[in-house]
Amino acid sequence: MLCHDATPTVSVALSGDTGVRTDWLSIIGLLIFAAGMLSNFSLYLKGKLPGRPEANTAQKIAYLASRALGPLFSRRVLSWVGTAVTEGVFLRRTWRRGKGRWAVHALIFLPLLARLILGIATWLGMVIWPAADWVQTLANKDALVTAFFYDLMTALTLLGVLLALVRRFIIHDRRLPTFAQDRIALGILGAIILVGILTEGIRLLSAGTPPTLAIHSFLGYGTAMILRPLDLAWTSIYPAIWYIHALLAVALIAYFPFSKFMHILVTPLITSSDAARKRRD
């Protein structure tokens, strides 16, 4: 769901059952996420409006809505979109402060964003135009473009996480004090990626995907090549490893509102708003 299309349902092959049923762990994870986000939002609403300390909640919500959506309906929309993209997505301020640091951050953030966008497009396509060729291609994990794209994005993210680990724990960059939540964040992210690669490798083995197709998913294929000599019951293992991967993703989603991951949502807003203010000044 986070990085590719998925739904809060799960095949029950694990229990020997057939069919599909609701995955309550995913639902619980999503509920924790929703509760955390609501709690954060209600904390924000306890703040005051500049110059209007007496404003009530409705006025505050109206203010936030006008700040967030106002530019979309103004003549400055193109300028606002440009600022949002350069500041919020491509992180111009980080680039100005250091190319190396920008690269590490971009390697983690941009591939995840690209995967998220493609995941949403696939999900929407499945809902609206399920029979369309492009939707079928995106939904097919063995399709050349899809397999290669997802694995390339995974490889880039993994590289970013590894570089982040090197900066924190090997080079000991003096900018970066590391506390528990930094370790947890990097740990969950790293575990999702590594288990994801393992899942893809086992999927290729369990499905018996021919090498001519499997090779497009180059990380998964490489993993499959390493695992193949173990000669295990891959079709039985696959659902379990898939579920572990899903659980890790759910853990990340549940942890999101309480962690440094919140910056993924709010920093682009603040950066864009700051850049727009500077331009006005």
Place this chain on the structure above:
Amino acid sequence: MLTVDPSAFTIQQLIELDACTRCGECRLWCPTFAEKKAVEAITPFKKIDSLRSYLRRQHGLLARILGPRPVSDEELGSYAEGVYNCTLCARCYEVCPAGIDLRSLWIAMREQLVDLGLHPEPMNRLRDTVTTSYNISGDANENRLGWTANMAQVPKGLERRQGAETVYFMGCVAAFYPMVYSLPQSFVTIMSKASVDVTTMGGDEHCCGFPLIIAGMRGDAQAMMRHNIETVRQMGAKRLVASCPSCYHTWKHDYPDCLGEELGFQVLHETEYLLELLMSGRLDLKPVDRVVTYHDPCDLGRNSGIYEQPRQIIQAIPGVTLVEMKDNRELALCCGGGGDVEMADVETAHAVGHRRMEQAQETGAKYVVTACQQCKRTLLGAARRQKIRIRTLDISELVMEALK
């Protein structure tokens, strides 16, 4: 149990707490942390982390379910130390990849600490002095023009002259600290030479309120702010010129906010006005053989965006060579005199000033030019303590030396 109240902050500030990416860039650039590396609480990073943690503990999801958890006195004490060991130089804002408006956030934190009674004791004395004497030194306010006493020729009409076009806002430091008397003396002499119709508010000039605003006591500054605005309006001036960047910043930004309306007259910093006079040919300058470096005052540069005007003035003086310090313009190092740190922790303030003078020394310049009375006073002190043979001048003094 002390409650950390989120309503002390704006909605944007509460969102900004979550926008901090914990990248730690601010740690590299914080001038006070550079001098007190053992005190992590000083870093912008840690201040945000602490406040976010307190708010979550008392207003977050778990607090709603299980009840709020207390924040210990030790935690709040350490947090308060960090918040008041900040010169408000805003270098952290300049380097923050998230673009968080950190200076405003630090002031909001101070306001909350004042509400909780956790601010340093010297801030109470500051409040008492300023609100009773109307200046930061505690001297009799009617002596604001004391600096004119040893001038060879005092321009006429300096004492609250009705109908003058320009009001010169002296600022408390220039008016009451003899080591920087030369600054207002130079400024009014230049105005006289340029035939500018200038006056002052005399003893009716009250502190602009800046020291109280940054101490977290904005409410106590309101009456003085309103008094100053009304006085200038009554005098019918077209413009107000301040040589103190902090006064300038307060007049330019806080006063309209305080009133909720436009002031009705122009507010300029001395560098803006001097450049205007130079460009219009109202000042004739002779060559002066000097190698100088320029120190950007935080409230003029980063906080008001004025970087080029002072440099243009310096470069307009024939014979003057300007060499830049390692940290200049947006990344200029603070002189240590900001944020009321001198009152909370004088040693740290001095250490920051020493480092800045070392940077000046590295340039090989014999003069540090600045455009702020407080920076001049702080850098002068640093040079004396370190026995560095560099003269510190305000830009008005340099222009005065070059006047034909």
